[in-house]
Amino acid sequence: MSAFDTVIRLAFLAAATAFVLGLHEMNSPATARRGNRLSAAGMALAIGSTLALVIHTGDISGTGWAVLGTGTAIGAVAGLRMARTVQMTAMPQLVSLFNAVGGGAAALVAITDFIRVAGEDAPGQPVRIVVAVVLDVVIGSVTLSGSLIASGKLQGLLTSAPVVFPAARLLNLGLGLAVAGGAGYLFTGSQNVLVLLAITVAAAVFGVTMVLPIGGADMPVVISLLNAFTGTAVAMAGFVLDSPVLIIAGALVGASGGILTKLMADAMNRSITEIIIGGFGVADSTGVAVAGADAQVRAVTAEDAAIQLGYASKVIVVPGYGLAAAQAQYEMRELAELLEARGVDVSYAIHPVAGRMPGHMNVLLAEANVPYPQLKEMDDINPEFARADVALVVGANDVTNPAARRPGNPISGMPILDVDQARSVIVIKRSMGQGYAGLDNDLYADPKTGMFFADAKRGLAAITAAVKAEVPVG
């Protein structure tokens, strides 16, 4: 190994170290930004070293430089623009899009490498490389098309309802067989580029047929899973190019996506297979529904709610996606600040699946200037409900339903926020519509629960006005 190679390899090692330490710093909001910058510095080092390597090797043609320069510039500008302008509610779409392009780039790396080697007179790649090429291409293509579909669903370009089409399983089986057959053929040492392209197309179609039947509310699981896929595809690209830094980075992302997939599936009480194969997932919880005629509920006014909240000593807010869908985060924070000015202790109970991707609700509230120490995870906040005077539920439904503790219904066993343990409960809700699971919420019929029927944004504004009018500061 020449001195130059040694330096380059050490630089890659430093970059990989920066990625690990950067992720480690994400264990607290106080250090997370430093972590992200460390990771970015590692990335800059890796890219700079590759640039030095490319120049040093001297293989690259003038056209190669032009292609690389313009491609990178266009991509960088587009990425930066999207990152700066994206709404926080649209974050899942953007993450999905970055998954798509990451997976696509990884697949292209393998395809290009395969085509280059096939074009030479030399014997083909060893089987270990061909296996990595096929895995990279399959996972990368599934991620590319699947993430684009997920992104389209989240953006509302495609229906968020599950799209079920006849013979889907037969089609998937056919696609699987095509991929397996093509892969087997390439493993025998064939350098047929068309076979690899056929595998690519089959995998891309599979990505579409995999994500289309999945409903909008299952998106946190799907995005996490596709994130894990992208990481794995990148690691496979590392096997193809024999580049440890790609393998390490890809494996880290694979681990992260895997953990989040598991956490999300657990929090929704669904198995990953069930979601992928398609279970009861139907559309969003914000849909219209008829008022439950049989349920006896107590309706309250904004003034009632204001007095109850204003004279409480401890209030726990339970925000659901309905809050974000109504863009009511700012009204929520304003009300919370008014209450705090009146000596009320306010915190937020965040269920893991509140939002459209893992942790989404926290970002939405942080954007609305809610200080992060008030954002509490489910396991931390649950014991506190018993000490809360009021639990204020805004736009959340299934995650507060005590029915989850009973067997025999769709949400049995799902981890929930123990809202019913609070001394009193106020629910802001547009109607008595059912949640995503299509289940009546026992919480609403509880005598200590007051229902304030209103849109989240207008309802919170009305309570805020009433607090100002009815409850003096101090």
Added chain:
Amino acid sequence: MTGELMSDLTIFVLSLLVGLEVISKVPATLHTPLMSAANSIHGIVLVGAMLIAASAHSATGYVLAFIAAAFAAMNVVGGYAVTERMLQMFRRRPATAASTSDGHRNGTETP
């Protein structure tokens, strides 16, 4: 089984384990920035795109390398920028109105 495969596999498996260990300590509050940060890290595929662009000497190779470079650059630059923007919003105390309204919009730093 060759030496390269063995060492690459070793690196892969150990990195997965390190990833599981490090990431399981990230609080749920930060899961969105975490995923976004992980997203930026897989932008490392830009290194792969650079290497294939360097060895490309055919029209097909150039076209594919071009797309790969654009995709990867979008991934890596957008990923880090949006993670930074999100993390800026996480504050221990409510910020003053001025620093939240523009700070993250134009990407300037607010201490």
